[in-house]
Structures are given as structure tokens and as C-alpha cells.
Amino acid sequence: MSIEIDPRSADGWAAVRALLDATERADGAAPVSDQAVAGAAQGHRRVLAFGEDPGIAPDAVGIVGAGELDLVVRPDARGRGIATAALAELLTLPEAGGELRAWVHGANPAAEALLSAAGFAPVRSLHLMTLDPERLPQGSPDPVAPVLAAGFSAPAADPGDAEQLADWVRVNALAFAGHPEQGAMTAADFATLAREPWFAADDVLLAADGAEPGAPLAGFAWVKTVGRDDGTECELYVLGVDPAHAGRGLGRALLDAALARMAAHRPDRVSLYVDGTNDRAIRLYERAGFALERESRQWLRSAGPGDTAENSS
Template identity: 40%
Template sequence: MCVEFIRSGPDLADAAFTAEFRGIAAEAGEADGYHPFNEQSLFDVSAGRRTPLLLSDAGRHVGAVITGRGELDLVVRPGVRRLGHGGAALGTLLPGRPGELTAWAHGDHPGARALATRFGFTADRTLLQLRRPLPEDTGGGDPADLDDTPAAATDIGPFRPGADDAEWVTLNALVFAGHPEQGALTRADLEDRQSEPWFDAGDFLLARDRASGRILGYNWLKIEPDAAVGEVYVIGVHPDAAGRGVGRRLMLAGLERLRSRGCRAAALYVEADSTAAVHLYRSLGFADHTVDVQYRRDPR
């Protein structure tokens, strides 16, 4: 099999290329139940930090690829899977990309596992997507949530664009210092997300120390237009406030906000080895939905 890669340039500026690229991703998402490219990958493409490619075989577009920054994302069109396109693509791409390389397998697809083994990748991270239903608000929330004791001396309110940006970026970097994606968010990244059609400052909940006004934690919600499932986009608590119930209170406030905005279910992503966080989410009724695995190729 002889495959080739079609490139539009440093971003998705070419309308025909963009339509085909997004069409393949949408087909895969519909067939698999999850999107083949995560949000950060698409932000990087839009900013010109990574390169989108179309995978072509005999003139037909059979897949889509994002490369650059030591990362690789690949999806094969659902109708032409199990024909060797993924292996042929990696066999062409990988020799020109020496060194350490990571690749996400969204949904832990068995085909991705087989390709990872074949090309010398090993599982490095496991990301869980958890979900829970959100029953209609009856004025008091879920009965299981009523015995929660709010964190002392904190107030929860909305994010203030412009006023809170710098403090939030600093806190987020501290909370996620060991996280390769979330901890690297810059003020420009925050501004990019504030420009997204789904952004609503009222969905970005901050817990502040009542005396000083300092941000102790946050629960940023993401509600796509007309979506039935709302996402706990990112939640974090200052290390100084850990163990005081701030995270639980933020989660309860976030679930109530999602309910009030018409969502019928809540979703979130969490690293499988974040034991305390996983325990908190499960105690609030979240259960496994999908699993994403990041594979890594050791340059040795």
C-alpha cells in the first residue's frame, strides 16, 4: 500500500482541506462515540504550532493526522479501517521523526493498541472520562449531596475576565505543575478559550478566601451550545487549601450550575492515578464512560 500526506499549510486556512479534515474527524467521532483529536491539539493547529495532514490512498482521503511538538495524532476513516492504512501511515511518518514521541488513543481502541505495540510505543498515561446523570432540579439538589459541609470562610462566584486572568494562570500552573498540558497554559491560551463560543464567565466558578479575596480554587465548566452533557472542564484547589472541602464544594456548585443550564449529564476527565480526585468524583456519583491512553515511544 502506498499512502501519501496532503498538507494545507501551517493551519486550517484552506477551506476545502479544512472541510475534509473536519469531515473525517466528525465521521470518526460519530462511529466511535468520542472525538479523535483533543481540544489542545486543535488549538495548536489553529495557532500554527502543529501541522494537520490528510492521509490519501490512490487519490481518496482515508484519514487525518496532526503532527508536531513531539506528538502524533492519527485517525483512519471508519469505512476504510482494517485495510492497513494506519500501519502504512506510521511506517511513512515515523522514520522522519526521531526521538521521543507521544500519541493519544482516544477510547483505548484495540486497533491503536496493536499499532502501538507494532511500532514500539508503550502505554504511559491513562485518562478516564467519568459521567453522572443530572436529575431535574427539585429545589434542593441531590439528596446524597445535602449532607455536604461547605468549606469554611470561602465564597464562590464567577470568574471576572481581565481582572482574574493573571491570578488564575498562576494558580493553575501551581496546581498542575506536574501535568504536561494543563500546567503549561498561558494567559494567551486562557484568552483563546475565552474567545470560544462555549465560554461563559458564569460557568467559570472561583472559590475565594472571604477575608483576603485570594482565589483558593476553581471549577471551570464547558457547555457547548445545545449540548445535553456539560463538562467539568478543569477543577483545581490551591495546595494550601487542600483537605478543607473546597474541591467538594466547588464540584457541588458546578453540578448545580450544569443542572440550571439545562444539562442532563455531567462529564469530566481525570488521570487514572489521581487517587484522591477519582475518589471524590466517584463519591459524587460519577462512573466510568471511556478511557483514553497516551502512548510514548522511547528514543532508545
């Protein structure tokens, strides 16, 4: 049995989030990107729940839209054929037309076989890298200091400042022009994420090219801090630099600023995600002490002859 979940329904959306949270606790990593969750919460992606009582305790959840498909099966419901039936239904939705991308996180032969049988092929990798928390700056480091030392100012992040937010969207789009998810983030996406319980404005670090108020942003770093049953995790959520300012050491300065900010949270785990082909960023993170923990792969189903490009990514 399946039902469509309206994100405006408190009970239905709470059931979806409960399944995602349970899967993250069991697998040690989020099963769906925050961008996909934000898109679903805004009504831009369709959400289906599967199971005997899908509106209250779903066995699986599928999210489709913006050229992406996510399918999450509750850990204790795996191996019962739920994913096969759910994927078949999800692929009939209008939102699944055109090119369609899906992630497989870590070593998961069953999921890869399922996607392969449905006409998907691997096209991209994503690295999960981690850092020993003992390697974070000691004492009470000032996260603003590295940005200032690199010759930039460090204005405070204000999610309610429409002009600053528009400038952040601009820099983010430039920094991730070739990134199909991060580069497409909008002000509405940011506002949705800013309502998440883990969000803190102090964890968004900005670098401006100039000291005067309203100076254009040159880059930013964003730290996501989440309390879990086994301790606190700090994730370098995103680090972006306007290509016009490349070569000035801003990327390393923002990374140092983010690590200093993380140190204040005293995390038990430090992590980040980076595109597997972004050799420059990977080298930057490796020099800071990060090491590969897990690789995920993105799979693509190309548009068929009868598909339109409306939902392509």
C-alpha cells in the first residue's frame, strides 16, 4: 500500500522525518540530501510512503522531483522486496520523466542491482571524509581570524537580511556552477534549512571583499552541528568561493575558520562530503587531516525517446 504525503500534514510529514532519522541512526549517514528534503517540504517534490500503515509508520519513503529520486527503506524492513515494488511505482510518476538521478550510499550491491535493472548507470561519486576531532584547533580559537588574515572582512550572517541572502545565493551558484544539487539552491531553500533544528546563524561564516557594510561576498563556510545518541557531529556542510577570488587563499582561510568554529562545539565526530572528481578540494581537505571514510555513487537513467526534458536535471 502507498499514499502520497502532503508536507503540510503534520502527522504525515512527522512519519517521513521519523523514518529518515531512524535510517540515519542505523546507517551512520543521512539517507537523503537536505536539498531533497527541503524541496519536498516546500511541495516541489512528490513524497510517497509505503507499507501497511504508511501514514503513521511507513516501511519506505520515496521522494521524486527536480530530476532526482530518493528511496529509503526502514532498516528493519529491508530484504522483503519493498524497495523493488516502491521503485516500480515511483518510476510511473510524472516527476520521474526525463533524466533521473539516484544515490546509492556506501557499499550496497542490492540497491545498485535494483537501479541497474531499472535502466540506471553510475555517473558520479561522492566522498564522505572525516577528521579526528583531536586535530581541531585547541583552546578558544577565533573563527573570524583566518578570514581577516587572508585580507577579507567577516560580516555576521543574518538569515533575515534579504540582500545578504541574495548575495549568498549568487556566490553559491558561481562556486558550484557544475554541481547539480548545491549550485541550484535558492533563497527559499536556504530559508527552509534555516528552520531546521540544527541551524545556527553563528555556524554560517562569511567572507566579504571589503570592510564597508554591504561589501560583496567572496565566499562562505557553513557548519552543521547535530547532537546524536553517540555524541555531537560537526559537518562542514558547504564551503564555497566565488571563482573571481580563486588563488587568494580564501578557501583555506574559510576551512580554518570552519574548523575553529567546530572546535567550539567540542564534537565527537567531524565530517564533510565532497564530489569525487573535485581533486583540488580533496587535496585541501587531506592537507587539513581529513581522510576518506566512505564513497557513494550517483546513478543516472537517461531520458527515453518519449520523455520530455521538463523534469531533467
